Amino acid sequence: MRVKLSTKIVILFIVVCLLPLLTYSADLLVQWASDRDISLPIPSGDYMLRILVQAYLYMLLALGLNIVPGFTGLLDLGYVGFYLVGGYTAGLLMARLGWSYWVAMPIAAVNGAIWGLLRGAPTLRLTGDYFAIVTFGFSELLFRVVKNEEWLIGGPNGFVTDIPAPNLLGHELYHYWQQYYHILILLILTIVVVHRLQHSRVGRAWAAIREDERAAESMGINLREYKSLAFAVSAAIGAVGGAFFAQFQVNISAGAFEFWESILILCMIVLGGMGSISGSIVGAAILGSLGELLRPFGGARYLIFGIILILMMRFRPAGLLSIRRHG
Amino acid sequence: MKTRANFSTISLVALVVMSFTFMSCEQKVEGIKIAVAGPFTGNIAAFGEMIKRGAELRAKEINAAGGVNGKTLMLVFEDDAGKDKEASLVATRIATNRNILAVVGHFNSSCSLAGKPIYKRAGIVELSPGSTNVRVCEGSDWTFRNLYRDDFQGGFVAKYIKNVLTDIQKIAIFFDNDDYGRGLKDGFTNAAQKLGLDIVATEAYDRDNTDFKAQLTSIKAKNPDLVFISGLYSQAGLIASQAREVGITVQLFGADGVDSPGFLEIAGDAADGTYVSTPFVFELGGSEAQRVAKAFEAEYGVAPDTWAALTYDAVGMIVEAIEKGGENRKAIQKYLASMTTPEKGYEGITGLTYFDKNGDCIKPAYVKVVHDGKFVPAEKQMLDTEM
Numbered sequence: 001m002r003v004k005l006s007t008k009i010v011i012l013f014i015v016v017c018l019l020p021l022l023t024y025s026a027d028l029l030v031q032w033a034s035d036r037d038i039s040l041p042i043p044s045g046d047y048m049l050r051i052l053v054q055a056y057l058y059m060l061l062a063l064g065l066n067i068v069p070g071f072t073g074l075l076d077l078g079y080v081g082f083y084l085v086g087g088y089t090a091g092l093l094m095a096r097l098g099w100s101y102w103v104a105m106p107i108a109a110v111n112g113a114i115w116g117l118l119r120g121a122p123t124l125r126l127t128g129d130y131f132a133i134v135t136f137g138f139s140e141l142l143f144r145v146v147k148n149e150e151w152l153i154g155g156p157n158g159f160v161t162d163i164p165a166p167n168l169l170g171h172e173l174y175h176y177w178q179q180y181y182h183i184l185i186l187l188i189l190t191i192v193v194v195h196r197l198q199h200s201r202v203g204r205a206w207a208a209i210r211e212d213e214r215a216a217e218s219m220g221i222n223l224r225e226y227k228s229l230a231f232a233v234s235a236a237i238g239a240v241g242g243a244f245f246a247q248f249q250v251n252i253s254a255g256a257f258e259f260w261e262s263i264l265i266l267c268m269i270v271l272g273g274m275g276s277i278s279g280s281i282v283g284a285a286i287l288g289s290l291g292e293l294l295r296p297f298g299g300a301r302y303l304i305f306g307i308i309l310i311l312m313m314r315f316r317p318a319g320l321l322s323i324r325r326h327g
Numbered sequence: 328m329k330t331r332a333n334f335s336t337i338s339l340v341a342l343v344v345m346s347f348t349f350m351s352c353e354q355k356v357e358g359i360k361i362a363v364a365g366p367f368t369g370n371i372a373a374f375g376e377m378i379k380r381g382a383e384l385r386a387k388e389i390n391a392a393g394g395v396n397g398k399t400l401m402l403v404f405e406d407d408a409g410k411d412k413e414a415s416l417v418a419t420r421i422a423t424n425r426n427i428l429a430v431v432g433h434f435n436s437s438c439s440l441a442g443k444p445i446y447k448r449a450g451i452v453e454l455s456p457g458s459t460n461v462r463v464c465e466g467s468d469w470t471f472r473n474l475y476r477d478d479f480q481g482g483f484v485a486k487y488i489k490n491v492l493t494d495i496q497k498i499a500i501f502f503d504n505d506d507y508g509r510g511l512k513d514g515f516t517n518a519a520q521k522l523g524l525d526i527v528a529t530e531a532y533d534r535d536n537t538d539f540k541a542q543l544t545s546i547k548a549k550n551p552d553l554v555f556i557s558g559l560y561s562q563a564g565l566i567a568s569q570a571r572e573v574g575i576t577v578q579l580f581g582a583d584g585v586d587s588p589g590f591l592e593i594a595g596d597a598a599d600g601t602y603v604s605t606p607f608v609f610e611l612g613g614s615e616a617q618r619v620a621k622a623f624e625a626e627y628g629v630a631p632d633t634w635a636a637l638t639y640d641a642v643g644m645i646v647e648a649i650e651k652g653g654e655n656r657k658a659i660q661k662y663l664a665s666m667t668t669p670e671k672g673y674e675g676i677t678g679l680t681y682f683d684k685n686g687d688c689i690k691p692a693y694v695k696v697v698h699d700g701k702f703v704p705a706e707k708q709m710l711d712t713e714m
């Protein structure tokens with residue numbers, strides 16, 4: 001199947017590619033103005049880019065999570081566990097063994113997929129609340145291990161420090177614009193993979209499982225295989241996100257992988273519309289940057305965050321961009 | 328569709344409002360700007376509040392005395408909510424704002440570590456008044472702190488026991504299974520073994536627990552002369568009262584995590600006689616510390632704590648670096664990095680601060696003891712910093 005590129009998507013793509021230029025020209029404008037003693041109230045380009053990188057990272061995670069609750073209909077409350085596996089796999093390989101990011105990241109993805117399958121094995125027959133509880137327990141378990149483990153991570157609170165920047169042809173990629181294109185490429189690859197999967201035989205099998213497991217099984221869909229595939233792909237994407245996060249953050253601690261992150265990512269796909277790729281992206285774009293955009297409100301910003309969520313759910317209960325179901 | 332129209336109007340209005348506030352968040356600079364970053368919201372906002380007040384009080388006093396090089400000192404408060412992800416965003420915000428000359432912060436060790444690479448790349452000083460994790464200052468010339476590290480404090484407690492509480496030989500350790508409790512325990516154990524103290528039991532507890540009798544009973548069986556509680560006040564309070572219940576009557580010792588009025592409230596009578604170590608005691612500070620404590624209380628209606636005092640000093644250090652070093656980021660770093668001996672150190676209300684090659688500071692710890700339901704300075708202090 002070919003991916004059809006509409007004009008809208010092409011325009012969006014070009015805009016997204018040119019965003020760093022825009023933020024840095026804002027910097028130049030501020031500089032030019034301050035030379036003339038005018039203070040322009042525009043935040044710095046690097047800061048805007050950092051917010052964008054964070055939003056893109058959440059988009060990637062939301063797309064990965066979306067595969068399980070969105071495509072196969074199983075509520076996953078422990079997605080952050082895979083994010084953590086990816087972050088610590090890449091972080092430890094790079095900081096302790098000095099491996100290149102380009103090796104560590106794929107290994108992190110594979111390791112994530114393995115953990116996805118490991119978690120999948122005992123949960124294949126579970127659905128609904130029971131599945132959700134197991135996923136929650138799983139991520140909490142990983143979180144506790146990382147927080148307390150001494151032999152591998154070497155200490156309390158899971159500090160892994162001085163993770164080096166990825167090296168590309170002798171250049172260290174640590175500038176914000178480099179990180180921006182780095183996550184943009186990962187994100188586009190993820191979108192392509194997830195989109196292709198959704199519209200393939202596999203995607204339709206997942207949709208069948210979501211709508212009615214028994215009916216799907218009676219039609220000859222191998223539940224074990226398709227569910228395992230969904231868990232593995234979803235976990236691998238989460239782990240890639242984790243690997244990116246590790247090198248972006250430089251010093252990581254267990255605190256970044258708390259249960260709240262799982263809920264936040266889940267909120268993104270619920271807000272955007274479960275099962276929809278563009279929905280996940282829009283949801284992540286909003287919730288992934290809202291906390292920061294509301295910073296001027298000071299202490300009240302999470303209050304406003306909550307009010308916006310409630311309003312959204314009041315006016316669009318099925319999510320911003322809900323999927324059209326065929327047939 | 329009607330709902331759809333409503334929805335787009337609301338989101339449009341929301342967007343416009345948001346972009347306005349987003350844009351109006353900065354004002355024209357007239358004076359010297361330094362940032363103060365800490366957990367001003369979130370579940371440890373109580374610490375953030377004290378940090379904010381300590382910094383504000385110092386800025387007010389400096390400005391009343393004519394400012395910095397004749398210019399007004401302006402503080403920019405940035406909230407990291409105690410989370411490392413937010414800390415990196417805040418750090419980027421600060422580091423890329425060329426008007427800000429230095430940062431006092433962050434409080435949590437994880438936040439200081441998150442900000443470290445960003446401050447290092449941008450070349451701006453990060454001076455933490457609260458991060459005690461061993462790794463915070465390693466590997467960056469731009470990160471400093473004005474209090475001791477977890478391992479120093481653990482070692483200090485062991486040394487204090489050896490030198491002051493001389494009849495104690497057998498020690499039991501009861502530690503919080505978290506970074507703070509463990510770092511402290513490790514420092515304590517290492518030093519205690521070197522000093523020839525006998526550690527007869529090491530038990531862990533989880534911060535979510537409220538019942539510690541099982542571990543306490545097994546500690547009692549080892550018959551120690553002293554129990555070192557390596558954790559925070561809320562659990563330490565319960566541990567103290569439950570220890571008395573299971574029949575442990577020996578000396579209790581805690582570190583700065585226990586140094587809180589909360590400990591006295593929870594433990595009640597059981598707290599009496601407990602020793603705690605802490606980075607600073609206002610009562611033992613000089614006349615300047617007494618004056619600041621009074622001014623603080625007059626301003627905010629509550630007594631200042633250790634963190635307020637350390638932040639008060641941190642702001643003062645940065646200002647001294649600006650006045651004596653120069654009004655730019657590099658000059659501030661150079662000045663702080665040159666403070667490597669007691670003679671070149673900064674004399675603040677929390678004592679003399681000077682740095683080692685990492686930017687860690689060499690500073691004494693104080694000891695307090697609970698007497699009649701109140702913390703009072705212990706009779707004997709041990710203020711040398713040789714380890």
